[in-house]
């Protein structure tokens with residue numbers, strides 16, 4: 001078959017899959033609510049700006065080495081939003097095949113009993129292992145909802161990855177959409193981030209594929225290695241990279257998932273860094289140990305106090321528009337608990353309520 005015919009067959013295949021997937025999407029998106037960044041002042045010690053498009057929450061994303069059955073068995077006892085079954089750096093070279101086989105078995109046998117999202121992190125496109133990972137994943141009868149692809153440095157990495165995936169699923173009955181999350185882990189990856197996201201979105205457009213770009217993860221350890229720097233306790237050397245990742249993700253309505261905190265016995269430090277990430281606009285954080293999960297998930301959840309503020313403010317706003325006979329977009333500023341409130345703050349309050357409801361539902 002010529003390359004052109006192959007491409008045509010693939011496009012047809014994906015168009016069919018799209019129509020099947022529409023009724024069975026496993027992620028939830030809604031209209032972007034706000035593009036504003038709002039300072040909620042003293043009322044918001046744990047400001048959690050929710051993603052523009054509310055997706056399934058990935059407040060904590062726990063890495064589990066894919067070959068380690070003991071840690072995988074532990075998952076049934078953990079309450080975590082998202083798990084990354086790892087084929088990459090958590091797995092030594094001689095265990096790569098073990099990891100693929102163990103993950104395959106898990107999806108075929110017990111994955112459906114786990115209540116969080118069970119993703120797979122494949123090896124990077126340039127590693128020489130990624131082809132076999134993809135081959136293995138897309139031959140499973142149950143597809144992972146999300147595939148995480150590390151060390152994306154350029155558009156070429158995206159193109160390679162999408163071609164590889166297409167080659168693998170060609171002719172196979174893939175039944176639904178899946179998410180892709182890329183990792184930014186180098187200076188090139190950071191400066192190319194916008195182009196990478198655009199290329200990813202375009203490769204995933206309905207005409208070409210059956211996947212959805214869901215977010216970006218900051219791989220700070222590899223990033224430090226790439227820059228030739230040492231990580232410090234307060235991570236001040238990473239502020240620019242973190243802010244750039246957040247701002248770029250928000251521009252495209254993607255989730256942004258913050259760096260790993262490797263001192264897994266230092267809960268205070270973890271909490272401090274998690275809250276800092278949440279304030280910056282990250283929607284979640286990577287974790288490496290079960291003890292980190294509750295601290296991180298709490299940090300990325302609106303507190304009861306903040307939620308009450310958001311509900312009361314929304315109610316006050318609705319009363320105010322009703323009284324003045326103005327609508328949502330024409331209402332000007334008004335006073336609430338001694339503060340000036342205008343539309344961006346109202347939108348932020350609605351985001352908080354929406355995100356909180358969504359967490360409760362999952």
Ligand SMILES: CC(C)(COP(=O)(O)OP(=O)(O)OC[C@H]1O[C@@H](n2cnc3c(N)ncnc32)[C@H](O)[C@@H]1OP(=O)(O)O)[C@@H](O)C(=O)NCCC(=O)NCCSC(=O)C[C@](C)(O)C(=O)O
Pocket residue numbers: 062063064065070071072074075086089090185218219220221222223260264286288289290
């Ligand atoms: C740090 C380690 C070695 C300490 O492992 P340990 O066994 O010594 O810890 P423990 O305190 O004794 O463990 C207590 C219990 O928790 C379990 N446990 C412990 N960890 C996990 C886990 N992750 N998932 C599930 N269960 C876990 C462990 O099995 C045990 O349960 P058990 O007694 O009932 O068996 C261990 O926690 C671990 O292997 N963590 C994952 C490491 C990993 O995957 N690293 C790669 C991801 S980070 C990365 O790649 C960088 C990044 C992003 O790319 C970039 O910034 O560039």
Ligand SMILES: [Mg+2]
Pocket residue numbers: 089150185219221222
């Ligand atoms: Mg890494």
